[in-house]
Amino acid sequence: MRAWPVLPALLGQRLWFPDPRLADAEGLVAIGGDFSPQRLLLAYRSGIFPWTDNPITWWSPDPRAIFEFDRVHIPRSLRRLLRKNPFTITRDRAFRQVMEGCAQPAPGREESWVTPAFIMAYTRLHELGHAHSVEVWQNGELVGGVYGVAIGGFFAGESMFHRVRDASKVALIHLLQHLRERGFVLFDTQMATPVTRLLGAVEIPREEYLRRLADALRKDCRF
Incomplete structure (x- = not known):
């Protein structure tokens, strides 16, 4: 046996x-x-x-939380904010700073899981071209962002932060739109949160996730 x-x-x-x-x-x-x-x-x-x-x-x-690129939900208030366009959006301009923003504990929490060891490791991945960030700026200051790991047509969203209301949501929406335009087919958000559910995150069985991951890894997409 x-x-x-x-x-x-x-x-x-x-x-x-x-x-x-x-x-x-x-x-x-x-x-x-x-x-x-x-x-x-x-x-x-x-x-x-x-x-x-x-x-x-x-x-x-199991289950695993993902975003379907064609089913992202943008609430009405967020659509109004996007039309006003109060932010400057960049990509891969301040990766480490985004991680440091994510490392600051959220309100009501004593600490963040994004520790110095994570920052060092993922900054190294960024330097090697595997980890990426989206930054949200206002008046020249970094007010929000999101980062994650890209392999083939797969992107793993790791964490996001905001210092101005809705800045992290703006970063995530921009990231999702950018990845869809580049041909990515799987966005992994690992476990759903109230914020990601609001924007359309869904849960799928791990077995389905692994099948879709295998398909995504065979693609040749560029961030």
Whole structure:
């Protein structure tokens, strides 16, 4: 009889991940390893993402939250704001600053999961061309943004922040529109939140997500 591996798996120096379908009920797949670019990219290609750094934990929840590019919902108030165009939008101009903005705890929270270790690791991914950001500026100041990881036709949205009302939503809408224009086919938002649900995020079974991920990875899209 075949012996199934004990999960969560304990990772060492060897570069591997277990099958995400074997995650526990909360979606935890593995513990340990490192934040090297090679391991991070393998994680995303495998349908897995990191969530903490002490220890490093790796997750693949079921269901999985995504945005369908043709079903993004823009509330009426946000449409009015977009028509007024009070912001300047840029891409990949201030990646680390966006991550530092995301690292500031949201109101009502004592800390953010975006720690210095995450900032260092994903800034390295950005320097290698795999991680990207959208920045929202007002009067020359960074007031919002979003960042994530792009591989093929797949984008994993990691985190966003705002210092002016709705600036993070503007960043996310711009990102979704940009990715659709570039031919991306899967936007992973990992787990739905009230904000992402408002903008149209939906949940799909992990098995469907993994099939769509495999299709997206075969595409050759450029951010």
